[in-house]
Amino acid sequence: MSTCDLSLPILKTRHTARIVIIGSGPAGVAAATRLLEQGFQNVRILEAENRIGGRINTIPFGDNVVDLGAQWCHGETGNVVYEKVKDLNVVERTGDIDSSVKFIRSNKQLLSEELTKTLMPLAEDSMPDESEEFEGSLGDYVTNKFWQAVGKLPNxxxxxxxxxxxxxxxxxxxxxxxxxxxxxxxxxxxEDCKGDMLVHWRDNGYKTFLRLLMNSKQDQPEDLGVLNGHVELNKRISQINWEGAGELRLRCWNGELLTADHVICTVSLGVLKEQHASLFVPPLPAAKLRAINGLKLGTVNKFFLEYTAPPMPKDWPYFNFLWLEKDLLELRGSKRFWLESVTGFHIVMSQPRLLEGWINGEHARYMETLTEEEVLEGLEWLFRKFLPFDVPHPQRFLRTQWHSNPNFRGSYSFRTPLADELRTGPWDLEAPLVDVCGKPRLMFAGEASSKTHFSTVHGATETGWREADRLNEYYSRSTKSSQI
Incomplete structure (x- = not known):
């Protein structure tokens, strides 16, 4: 008899298989809801935070809500998020906002519309087409292309x-x-989803999408719909033991021990980078480790400033900062050096009393180490440095800290030249760990495991469905084999 004879009756069915999903972000919620739809009954989500949503985090702020994490639905055609909500009157196209962007220099000089219309198309055209591939980095490509184009223009x-x-x-x-x-x-x-790249949620927030997945009551925040009774909050995992071919053993940070037949791990790439050596017993296979090392999770943070009245002139809905060289050198030698990476601010859609700003990269991670008062003082100094008018002191201020949170360690993923050198990518992160019979025991989902839609909610959602369908296919195949 072979070691894997699928003609023998299987011990587990959709009704009895114990499935543990680690993380309740869009990938975890998508996997759990799809599994329940497919007839699986023993589905359990373990969430380290005291809320569901992962990098979707809609909170009350200002006149309604703001999104601390995922904010826009990027594209329409082929976007599973947009397809789910397009007929429900909860989203709205932002349209072309580039024409309203102001570029202000650090000497308070506003870049002329003529110069903006000359230079910005060159910068935008320096980005490669979606289907275009090239060796090296994106930075090398756009730098060469931009300056070649500038060199052809007189004066x-x-x-x-x-x-x-x-x-x-x-x-x-x-x-x-x-x-x-x-x-x-x-x-x-x-792969871009065609259509508006900044479809926004009006005054609803991205949590609307999760609640639709769960079929929960929109007016009852605590209701998890079909996931009621399936989610455990404040349940942080310290170890996943996938040794052997039997059940998996999980240890929580409070010492509690759990067992499962299948585990779908949806933790962020940042958590995998930081914790994989201690989290998985035995260590993950080499191909999986190459993907974790080669891909990267960056940091993008936001600022929200609430005012008693709209703080900006009506023709200033969106403004970006341009640093003169001498001012930039002076900034870099000061305690406010981190302000270099603040790209700009804009009025929040459906909330004209709010300003939202963005910062990314190493300076965003440093900003997280400062007090809220220090951050606000820096931003108000920046306004005084650049803007030709006064901006009042906000009545309320909020900033995000995605890298500092041990349950995330960043914002969203991207592919690096190192990943190319290692010949790895999301496909290696996606690959399930199976037993000799092909039974998927330890699976991975989340935006970083998406081959074509990484860094997005729709990509994360697709990966959750992918892993649910993987289990459904396995049990469908096994059931058919046992009936032969």
Missing amino acids: VDRKIATELFDQFKKSECSYEGSDTLFEVSGKGDY
Whole structure:
């Protein structure tokens, strides 16, 4: 008799298989709800935080809510988030906001509309097409292409071009999640969903999507819909023992021991990087470790400032900072050096009394170590330095700290040139650990494991469904084999 004879009756079924999902972000919620739909009954989510949502975190602020994490639905066609909500009157297209962006220099000089319309298209056109692949980093590519284009124009002030291009690169880093564009791979695996890239949630917040997945009551925050009774909060895992071919053994930080037939791990790439050596027993296979080491999770943080009245002139809904070289050198020698990576601010959609700002990279991680008072003092100094009008003191201030949180250690993932050198990527992170019979025992989901939609909620959601379908297919196959 073979060691794996699928003609023998299996011991577990959809009704009896014990499935533990680690993390209740969009991947975990998508996996759990899909499994329940498919007839699995013993589904359990263990969440380290005191809330569900992961990097979706909608909180009351201002006149309604703000999203501390995922904020926009990026694209429409082929976007599973947009497909779920498009007919429910909860989202709205932002449209073209580039035409309303102000570029202000550190000497309070507003970049002219003519110069903006000359230089910005060159910066935007320096980005590769979606299907374009090239060796090296994204930073090398865009730098060469931008300056080649600038060199063909007569009478362009190269100092201003440098200021604008530096700001453009910082903004692109906030989209990529990277510290610099030079650590982003030139491999064009990401696939845009066509349509508006900044579909926003009006006054609803991204939690709306999770509640739709769970089929929960929108007016009852504590209701988890189909996941009622399946989620345990404040349940942080310290060890996953997947040794052998039998049940997996999990240890919580409070010492509690659990067992499961299948584990779907949806923790962030940042947590995997920091904890994989102690989290998994035995150690993960070499291919999995190459993916964890080669991919990277960057840091993007936000600032929210609430005022008693709209703080900006109506024609200033969105403004970005351009640093003169002498001012930048002076800044770098001061305690406010971290302000270099603040890309800009904009009025929050559906909340005209709020300003939202962005910071990314190494300076974002440093900002997290400062007190809230120090951060606000720095931002108000920045406003005074750049803006040709006064901005009042806010009545309320909030900043995010995604890297400091041990349950996240960052914001979202990207592919690096190192990953290319190691010949690894999300596909290795996705690969399940199976027994000799092909039974998936330890599986991985989350945005970093998405081949084409990494760094997004729709990518994370797709990976949760992917792993649920993997289990469903296994039990469908096994059941058919036992009936032969």
